[in-house]
Amino acid sequence: MRIVREAADLERWHGGVFVPTMGALHGGHAALIRRAGDLADGAPLVVSIFVNPTQFNEPSDFDRYPRSFEEDVLLCECEGADIVFAPTTEAVYPPGATAAPPELPEVATRPGLEDAHRPGHFAGVCQVCVRLFGLVRPRCVVMGEKDWQQLAVLKALIAREGTGVNIVGHPTVREADGLAMSSRNRLLSDRARVAAGSLVRALVEAGRHRDSRRAEDAGRRILDDAGVETEYLVVRDAQTLGPAREGSPARVLVAARAERVRLIDNAPWPGFTLPA
Numbered sequence: 001m002r003i004v005r006e007a008a009d010l011e012r013w014h015g016g017v018f019v020p021t022m023g024a025l026h027g028g029h030a031a032l033i034r035r036a037g038d039l040a041d042g043a044p045l046v047v048s049i050f051v052n053p054t055q056f057n058e059p060s061d062f063d064r065y066p067r068s069f070e071e072d073v074l075l076c077e078c079e080g081a082d083i084v085f086a087p088t089t090e091a092v093y094p095p096g097a098t099a100a101p102p103e104l105p106e107v108a109t110r111p112g113l114e115d116a117h118r119p120g121h122f123a124g125v126c127q128v129c130v131r132l133f134g135l136v137r138p139r140c141v142v143m144g145e146k147d148w149q150q151l152a153v154l155k156a157l158i159a160r161e162g163t164g165v166n167i168v169g170h171p172t173v174r175e176a177d178g179l180a181m182s183s184r185n186r187l188l189s190d191r192a193r194v195a196a197g198s199l200v201r202a203l204v205e206a207g208r209h210r211d212s213r214r215a216e217d218a219g220r221r222i223l224d225d226a227g228v229e230t231e232y233l234v235v236r237d238a239q240t241l242g243p244a245r246e247g248s249p250a251r252v253l254v255a256a257r258a259e260r261v262r263l264i265d266n267a268p269w270p271g272f273t274l275p276a
């Protein structure tokens with residue numbers, strides 16, 4: 001496995017499968033890399049590690065974001081990556097290059113979920129993905145369902161650009177109590193870690209109700225009881241993230257803060273259960 005810092009050194013590795021990450025890697029990222037290995041079928045498997053400054057709407061969140069480069073490199077090697085692309089900010093955003101950020105698809109601006117609670121976030125996500133995809137030139141990109149709206153945004157963006165890149169979503173990997181694995185979990189105090197377990201319990205509880213209003217109320221009650229600060233817990237159409245529609249797959253999505261740590265999760269609705 002090689003560590004590449006310059007875009008020019010990536011040219012030999014175009015046309016493979018790509019897993020973009022911000023590092024502080026965990027079992028969720030490992031699963032994505034293994035999936036990418038299955039899909040690569042001998043083509044290059046590239047993992048990027050880049051904490052993208054333009055997608056953080058709070059500068060303190062960027063400063064606090066966990067970083068563990070050496071462990072990350074080991075994990076990538078163990079999971080079979082060929083290349084870790086760890087660019088400098090200048091390599092991703094060359095000084096003087098003023099390409100306009102891509103126009104955002106509706107799913108990045110209308111739902112009132114991550115778009116409303118993290119203004120500017122998807123502009124940064126789309127900007128970095130367009131830049132990274134342009135440097136890595138993959139034929140396939142593996143992304144996590146954990147960031148459901150982000151996955152929907154990238155699918156819509158890539159479909160519109162017509163570049164033929166295949167975006168593959170991978171199911172959320174969870175801790176033993178069901179908490180979705182996340183780099184931010186490292187920032188949780190012991191108390192906040194216990195409270196954080198309420199997010200997945202809220203998704204399960206919401207899944208017990210077939211009426212979406214009841215489902216949302218029941219899920220929010222679980223969060224309130226656990227003392228986390230709910231930003232949203234809503235049932236939505238799985239693809240557009242607009243109102244759920246009869247006969248179309250739906251999803252329940254949650255964002256909440258446990259102490260200062262902001263966490264998100266989502267699940268199919270109704271009927272979500274955890275493996276025993």
Ligand code: AMP
Pocket residue numbers: 020021022023027028029031032142143144145146147170171172173174180181182183
């Ligand atoms: P991040 O490093 O948080 O930007 O995440 C990089 C990729 O890993 C994104 O596509 C995420 O959706 C995905 N990811 C993060 N956590 C998980 C998880 N628990 N299960 C599956 N994929 C995940």
